[in-house]
Amino acid sequence: MDTLELLRINLLSPAVLAFALGIVATLVKSDLKIPDALYTTLSIYLLLSIGLKGGAALATTPFVEVWKPALATLALSVITPLLSYAVLRRLGRFDVVNAAAIAAHYGSVSAVTFIAATTFMQAAKQPVEGFLPTLVAILEVPAIVIALLIARRSLGGGSLAEAVREIFAGKSVLLLVGGSVMGFLTGPEGLKQVAAVFVDPFRGVLVLFLLELGMIAAKRLRDLRSVGGFLVGFGIVMPLIQGSLGVWLGSLAGMSVGGAMVLGTMAASASYIAAPAAVRIALPQANPSYYLTASLGITFPFNLTLGIPIYYAISRWLHGGS
Amino acid sequence: MDTLELLRINLLSPAVLAFALGIVATLVKSDLKIPDALYTTLSIYLLLSIGLKGGAALATTPFVEVWKPALATLALSVITPLLSYAVLRRLGRFDVVNAAAIAAHYGSVSAVTFIAATTFMQAAKQPVEGFLPTLVAILEVPAIVIALLIARRSLGGGSLAEAVREIFAGKSVLLLVGGSVMGFLTGPEGLKQVAAVFVDPFRGVLVLFLLELGMIAAKRLRDLRSVGGFLVGFGIVMPLIQGSLGVWLGSLAGMSVGGAMVLGTMAASASYIAAPAAVRIALPQANPSYYLTASLGITFPFNLTLGIPIYYAISRWLHGGS
Amino acid sequence: MDTLELLRINLLSPAVLAFALGIVATLVKSDLKIPDALYTTLSIYLLLSIGLKGGAALATTPFVEVWKPALATLALSVITPLLSYAVLRRLGRFDVVNAAAIAAHYGSVSAVTFIAATTFMQAAKQPVEGFLPTLVAILEVPAIVIALLIARRSLGGGSLAEAVREIFAGKSVLLLVGGSVMGFLTGPEGLKQVAAVFVDPFRGVLVLFLLELGMIAAKRLRDLRSVGGFLVGFGIVMPLIQGSLGVWLGSLAGMSVGGAMVLGTMAASASYIAAPAAVRIALPQANPSYYLTASLGITFPFNLTLGIPIYYAISRWLHGGS
Amino acid sequence: MALVSLKLVTIIAEGFLEEKLVRDIKRLGAKGYTITDARGEGSRGVRASEWEGSNIRLETIVSPAVAERILNHLAEVYFANYAVIAFVENVEVVRGDKYT
Amino acid sequence: MALVSLKLVTIIAEGFLEEKLVRDIKRLGAKGYTITDARGEGSRGVRASEWEGSNIRLETIVSPAVAERILNHLAEVYFANYAVIAFVENVEVVRGDKYT
């Protein structure tokens, strides 16, 4: 399959179409509303499910296969927030607080983008490493901590300890890490018992989730003017840079075409679950319009539609494929 | 299977039994409550799911097979509201506003009744056309618009444009039409990816939904006295007339025994999702006791229990079956 | 498999791990919250599902196979609340009201513990009688009524009639009994239609439910000091006594190793759904700290982790197994 | 716009009391009420159970006489054994006859 | 702490009016609002449908002049055909300029 065909497959996948329907719903001012309880339920489900699957896969993967990709992921979680911060300060002329806040988002990872990438790999019949969900847990946290540390160094004082505790006890990380431990302890046997809930319906549930995200993203787009042109460009170019870096490091670490592609997508993605919560606590002065509009209004749709096929093309090219 | 046996199968189906349990719950004043969020979630699910399946089926159906049933459906959407309106005005002596409001409901279609009919066809092992869900979308809207136009002509002034916009942007039509477009674009391949959510659990989800509808319908029945004997009779006789008409037009259009039966059930059913919303906006003077009690308290239970086997018997008879 | 191995399997099952994660979430003060609507939805689902399966199994079980286990269950529902009451009054020196309130809980049954027991039997590949869920319905109600009668006899006056009506119309019993009737009427054929919702995902749904129960139980544990040492001991020793009694009576009634084990677990379990509601109405003076902390904070976790493998060992031993 | 002065009685109570409270205030003369779901803490910690739902917040606009009757009734029947609080405010409404 | 006296207008209405009401009160001068989901009973029984949701409870803190304009508007446009009630209270706020 060539890249155009893959792009078509991706754009016409149920998940991307649901995202589009969500945008349309907002544009035509529909009274459609996803109940808060459903949104929360879907989030809990997706995070726990990612954790369970990653943990169960890890339980049967020899350590020798995992350590290199894990190291590559750790490297990404240090490099990407620093890179984002530097670009935002130097080129974007953002102040310390807002630059650090945005960097925390772009260093961390979006669980939904991760799922969309693995779903795309399934549709493209490209196998991926089973332990990939574990890498989400590794990538999620450090980047946020690093970005907060930067802001702290420049500002002094305050509740960094509380922010870090908040991140670890925060529901996203708790479910992701807790799910991983559960999956690891119960193993593939245990996972099979609950597969009818946590494995099979996964891609269908994503459709409901993206319907809601489409509505949220469309509302964010209304703030587009206030965030300025630089941030719009940043929200598209930065993922391409971080994504390429991720694919490359993943390939170096010996990951498969599909695995490197998914790692790249993770690096390219910007968090809008764990990061906003942490930033709101540790850097309340930062303007949410900036970080939410960039990550949810620009980068997320870009990755979902164009980014994913692009990172795949890069991965195939790096692996010497067509 | 003879009609009595089919009646038995229908009355003892999980869906009808759940409806009965809902009624019992209300009668014994149980504290059982279906959370609002669950009711909304189930509605979103059912509408999106109908759309997806209809659209995916349409993507693989040659146009030549669809146009006649589509035309028959359009004809029904024009004839049935006019018929209802005339009967309500002449025989029922309703004023313009209430007659038009009720006609909007009986011209439109009840998604749940549609699902119950297709579920019954599955239980009776009678195949139906895959594109039927698309016809729901065709039948849903025009009838409401026509009924509102009638009221408008007699009353003059007001916000018909807003009402029409409201219908199209309203969540029911948005999900139904949006789901159809999604299904059409993603095709059977895409649908298969999300089948574990949008196809397999369909009939089980209906059980939960009908539990709630039973409770709502039982509450409506308390208003029975205030709506008067004519409307009660109307709520039973009108479905029989519209249902026969639907089966007949469907057969004329070359639909199968099962397909004509489902189209008949659609024509016989009265909307209680899209229509009430539109009527509440465009004709706020109309009395909700009339249209909700008739459609939800009388016609819906009648169709669910007796109507469905009757329309099937009519369809078999028209197709020269036993 | 020896008992230690079974203990390991049980402790590392997804359900028990989810319970543990819920406890951790509370201990680290995570902001994780299960939406009320989800908790209610899961409860409705589990109760209806138990009922449906029990009823459908009953429809194909000859009466001669059922009556003895049913009688054994009825006997348990009379003996266990009386036993608990006597112990609480004599040894625990509780007043009439609180002794009766706690006895109502320990006489009744916990639906979730029942499900955990059958799930464990599936994992241990031990077949159980299909009609077991029906016994839950038999065991649930009488014990509560008996305990309330005791309190009434000593106190005089009041709304016992209302309390009994409340129990029967209460949502737990309504769903359990209603589901059983539905399952019986629709039979295995009907159940198959909705299996994708009410059968296959059952064990996965339990995981989400136990996550929430873990959080609630951990909060209850904070009240531990105020309830006193006697109740803590009672919450562990009483289940062992009632559980052994249940396994023994089940074996006497000719049930299989697995069936007797599940009946024992049911007897050992303490209600925290139907009983608290009834007690709150009929004995409002009773202190909820006592009965909720004992049943939910002590007995439930004990049964879930250690009790289940122990009752299984007892059942195997009584059946002459290893 | 002629505004009429009336009493707004707000009752916060355990969720399972909903039906009872509604029946009682209607009997005591309330012509309508509004309920929202709530959660909270007070001097008593515990609730019947999660499955019974958490608290409700019931508001009813009534005449001063009915307000007093409702408060008296709550004090007599509920305050001792149930987690219930109540408070009263003055509000101004349009169409005062709707509430009495 | 300088407290400023303002009006709190509470509107209880059928859920499907939410968008309309928000648009209207903004146009009439409200600078913000808070909505909670509610259920209730009054002199009119029925609602559009369950799918449209039950009631909402909308609160807005405004100046006395805006409060009066909102009440007048509700009386004119909504009271006849929709299930809507409204009432006004005096409240004291910090940072009074935020609301006017």
Added chain:
Amino acid sequence: MALVSLKLVTIIAEGFLEEKLVRDIKRLGAKGYTITDARGEGSRGVRASEWEGSNIRLETIVSPAVAERILNHLAEVYFANYAVIAFVENVEVVRGDKYT
């Protein structure tokens, strides 16, 4: 029925502040509180994220002194950086000693 006059402080805030606010008002002397979930708009548009939930509406009945302490604290700690508003009303309660 002896009614006691007290202050009802209502705080509307971003949902993720719930634990913090509860801790703070308890420390400042509140003996209880009630929370309902809400949504709304004000002068600041954005919230942390959907996953953090929307607004909460926290009510606490306290003595005038505690009410003032709470308002001061909010003004100092929250008003600058968070989406928070607060207002105070007079209410009359039964069993006044429960709240102080």
